[in-house]
Amino acid sequence: MLITNATLVTWGATRRILENHALYIEGDRIVDLGLSSELQAKYPRAAALDARGQYVMPGNICAHTHFYGAFARGMAIPGDPPKDFPEILERLWWKLDKALTLDDVRYSALVCLIDAIKHGTTTLIDHHASPNAIDGSLDVIAEAVQQAGLRACLCYEVTDRDGPEKAKAGIEENLRFIKSRISNPQSRIAGTFGLHASLTLSDATLEECRAAHDARHYGFHIHAAEHEADQYDSLKKSGMRVINRLNKFGVLGPRSIVAHAVHIDPREAELLGETGTWVTHQPRSNMNNAVGVADVEGLLRVGVKVGLGNDGFSNAMWDEWKAAYLHHKAARRDPRRMSGATVAEMAVTNNAALANVFFPEAPIGVLVPGAFADIIFVDYHPATPMTVDNLPWHILFGFENSMVTGAICAGKVLMKDRRLLFLDEAEIAARSRGLAKKAWGRIGA
Numbered sequence: 001m002l003i004t005n006a007t008l009v010t011w012g013a014t015r016r017i018l019e020n021h022a023l024y025i026e027g028d029r030i031v032d033l034g035l036s037s038e039l040q041a042k043y044p045r046a047a048a049l050d051a052r053g054q055y056v057m058p059g060n061i062c063a064h065t066h067f068y069g070a071f072a073r074g075m076a077i078p079g080d081p082p083k084d085f086p087e088i089l090e091r092l093w094w095k096l097d098k099a100l101t102l103d104d105v106r107y108s109a110l111v112c113l114i115d116a117i118k119h120g121t122t123t124l125i126d127h128h129a130s131p132n133a134i135d136g137s138l139d140v141i142a143e144a145v146q147q148a149g150l151r152a153c154l155c156y157e158v159t160d161r162d163g164p165e166k167a168k169a170g171i172e173e174n175l176r177f178i179k180s181r182i183s184n185p186q187s188r189i190a191g192t193f194g195l196h197a198s199l200t201l202s203d204a205t206l207e208e209c210r211a212a213h214d215a216r217h218y219g220f221h222i223h224a225a226e227h228e229a230d231q232y233d234s235l236k237k238s239g240m241r242v243i244n245r246l247n248k249f250g251v252l253g254p255r256s257i258v259a260h261a262v263h264i265d266p267r268e269a270e271l272l273g274e275t276g277t278w279v280t281h282q283p284r285s286n287m288n289n290a291v292g293v294a295d296v297e298g299l300l301r302v303g304v305k306v307g308l309g310n311d312g313f314s315n316a317m318w319d320e321w322k323a324a325y326l327h328h329k330a331a332r333r334d335p336r337r338m339s340g341a342t343v344a345e346m347a348v349t350n351n352a353a354l355a356n357v358f359f360p361e362a363p364i365g366v367l368v369p370g371a372f373a374d375i376i377f378v379d380y381h382p383a384t385p386m387t388v389d390n391l392p393w394h395i396l397f398g399f400e401n402s403m404v405t406g407a408i409c410a411g412k413v414l415m416k417d418r419r420l421l422f423l424d425e426a427e428i429a430a431r432s433r434g435l436a437k438k439a440w441g442r443i444g445a
């Protein structure tokens with residue numbers, strides 16, 4: 001396939017904006033890149049896709065999400081509003097996840113995947129919980145991802161909050177799924193080992209996870225220090241702070257993701273850097289749960305690799321960019337905080353490197369020959385000059401998610417001229433509404 005008449009935004013180490021260019025795609029990879037006229041002459045028989053001057057750029061990547069959270073949209077929590085994050089967990093998330101069936105898991109994933117395609121996100125790293133439908137839940141999500149055509153890394157969150165049998169079932173679900181992924185490394189779907197958070201994991205379960213885990217192939221994906229409660233709990237259980245406790249059980253490392261890290265101290269930050277652990281930042285979620293402001297600029301300064309996730313908010317990643325940009329300025333009362341370049345460092349550079357941990361066969365998040373053909377089309381007409389230097393600010397102040405008109409993942413066109421080619425949005429949304437209504441009924445919401 002030859003994408004012609006495009007303005008390419010390449011990202012990558014040598015960022016370029018290239019007008020009147022074309023991309024030649026074969027299989028799931030970008031093979032060639034050059035002037036439209038030259039590539040049209042070089043590949044005369046290739047099926048052409050005319051970009052009509054639109055921006056063509058790598059698809060966005062989400063470093064931490066929860067597809068199952070889709071069913072929380074519009075759900076009323078009975079009683080007074082929760083007063084803090086531990087109450088939000090107990091009264092919303094831990095009620096919702098217990099109510100989910102495998103059908104609910106499938107449809108909550110599908111609605112998120114549609115949202116992702118429509119808004120230009122082609123790779124997602126998910127963290128799943130459905131304590132009354134654990135076995136096979138990752139296969140169900142994988143089928144939805146397969147159907148949608150996107151790229152995703154999946155895991156099941158192991159926790160002790162529902163008793164030892166369900167903790168064991170969670171461990172088994174991760175191991176079974178990861179094994180199936182290791183034997184199929186060319187797939188768009190990868191697996192890692194999920195853990196909920198230090199505050200719902202006993203030493204015995206963490207030890208079991210460490211013993212079962214094979215660091216040669218995968219890491220862990222866990223929430224850490226999202227709220228002070230995680231630190232108080234860890235100090236009480238172990239006399240150690242959360243990051244130190246996780247390190248003791250081998251949870252940290254260059255394939256592991258720690259989501260949030262809002263309430264960590266300088267030594268914990270160093271430990272994350274020393275172990276090469278990834279941290280993901282989710283400003284919309286942090287604001288919504290009122291858990292505080294993660295010092296992500298400080299983490300980046302000490303060499304921690306910080307990426308940008310959405311924690312189950314919309315899969316429109318430019319909304320997360322905008323939240324990150326504003327959140328730190330507002331919280332610190334300093335307009336110099338969190339520059340557009342820092343947002344792009346997290347959302348583009350670091351997220352691409354993190355995605356490569358799970359999909360190592362080819363570069364990702366960059367338009368170069370040899371890279372995965374994960375590409376979006378953006379119908380943006382800048383009213384001021386746009387350069388590689390001011391590009392992040394054009395995205396922050398000019399780009400809208402509604403400008404995404406097309407999406408390609410692994411060389412397959414998933415959306416063209418805003419039309420989804422493989423998913424029936426109305427039908428999936430209708431089915432999802434019916435299932436969500438029943439799930440809410442089981443919770444009493």
Ligand SMILES: [Zn+2]
Nearest residue numbers: 066223259311
């Ligand atoms: Zn999360």
